[in-house]
Amino acid sequence: MKLKDKSEIRPTPNRGGTRNYDREGTRRNILEIASEEFALNGLSGARIDEIAARTRASKRMIYYYFNDKEGLYLAALEDAYRLVREGEAKLDTRGLPPIEALRKLVEFTFDHHQSHEEFIRMVMIENIHHGEYLDRSRVIRDLNARAIDNIAEIYSRGVEEGVFRKGLDPLELHWQVSALCFFNVSNRATFSKIFGHDLSAAENVGALRGNVVDMVLRYVTCNEKLG
Amino acid sequence: MKLKDKSEIRPTPNRGGTRNYDREGTRRNILEIASEEFALNGLSGARIDEIAARTRASKRMIYYYFNDKEGLYLAALEDAYRLVREGEAKLDTRGLPPIEALRKLVEFTFDHHQSHEEFIRMVMIENIHHGEYLDRSRVIRDLNARAIDNIAEIYSRGVEEGVFRKGLDPLELHWQVSALCFFNVSNRATFSKIFGHDLSAAENVGALRGNVVDMVLRYVTCNEKLG
């Protein structure tokens, strides 16, 4: 391993005047293009030359900022997680009654997955790699650790109030919601081609969304609470 | 270098006058190794040289039988689909009352996915490629066309008998079951690493399986029919 960026050892003397070319801008530009390419083509499928060509910077800059291809991939993966988790933080279910809170959470999760296909693809790609890069990233694990807090809180509130069944595992619940929201985006290509009917298409996705919510609510609520 | 002694070389009775050593055997051997490599590394990640090295045959034979890398990948994809669909054909729910039939179908689907990780990975990989190879394969589409018949039949029977709710779309139902069974395998790596708890591990998978069945049944059945 080589010397880490000296820029980190000596923070950029950025005070006052508009500093240098555009360190952060270049880095971001590279990262954005790289994210697109990795999400589209996978780790081994993406080409450094292609990324460099589409960048405002040069190929050498990629190695300058990210060391190697894997470093760039990891940065893209971290960025993808960061982006969606930041988006998720916008969901606020406090104050809502448990059933409404859960409904809102499922709808939000569904929509959020739906509108972040690039993230879904990165997660798929990372799973193909057995999560080995996620493993190397403390950042990502920290980022996700609390992804379950929300649903856990809603569930325990619902149990307290007697509207949710006892004995469910919040982690499993989170898992089930994720499954129903993730698959829709991840397997859209094969599913729609096989059945000749695209459930994730704009005109059908609403029905599916409603049924996913329905499925989760029927699963969690006590029977007599639902019509 | 394997000059098999001639006693071994007598497999297929070559009709039509053309002779052969073990045409079908060689083909299968290549295909099996290739399937492993593609499932493990993806289309761009897999290496023809590596596949050839692990094969009993030579690299030349791969091109002889499969033309190019994409041809080999497509053959591996088709084979993966063929294998699981053949396995699925073993499920027989005729005669069972609808609720039991659906339970059996979900359990079977869950287990089947669980025990065919290689297939799941191929489907993931194919989705990464936007289903473009599946698109080229009439074989696969034909193979899958009736994958939905079973659940559709069970559902309509259940509605007739008054135990299932009316108005659900069998295709959507199939989709929901698939989601709950697929995700478990496909996202195992990232999910378990993030939450430090592997829901798909042998000791936990039973609980999850039961809850998936439960979720589907609660969704489909009329309320008063379930405890």
Place this chain on the structure above:
DNA sequence: CGCATGATGTACGAACTGGTTAGTTCTGTC
């Protein structure tokens, strides 16, 4: 037998790809 034909191995090469070398341009500082 010997020739046509299909099956197989060996060796090689053109193009590609990740990564590096060597050098240039810009900027703040003294």
Place this chain on the structure above:
DNA sequence: GACAGAACTAACCAGTTCGTACATCATGCG
């Protein structure tokens, strides 16, 4: 305004990778 060092580039390099040309071998048939 000389200097140090950061930001940046073009050209290159070494190893890889898909694919092929060609020789070879086995067998059936005339």
